[in-house]
Amino acid sequence: MSLAKPVMRGLLAKRLRLHLPIAFAVALTIAVGVKYGITEPRKWAYAEFYKNYDANKEFNSMREAGIFESVRPSGK
Structure with a gap:
C-alpha cells in the first residue's frame, strides 16, 4: 500500500x-x-x-540659568 500523492495544483490559491x-x-x-x-x-x-506654554518665559528662564552662551542674562 502506498501513500496518496499530495494535491499541489492550486495549493497557493487555496491557502x-x-x-x-x-x-x-x-x-x-x-x-x-x-x-x-x-x-x-x-x-x-x-x-x-x-x-x-509661554516660549518667551521659558527662554528667559533658560537665559537666566546660563544655558545659552551667546545670550547674556539681563541685568548683568
Missing part, C-alpha cells in the same frame, strides 16, 4: 483565500490600535502642553 483576509484584518486591527492607543493620546498631550 491565500484563507490567509489573505486574516492578514488584512490583523493589520487593520493593529493600525487602528496604534492610531487610537498611541497617536491620539500623544496629540492630546502635546495640545494640552502647548495651551499654556
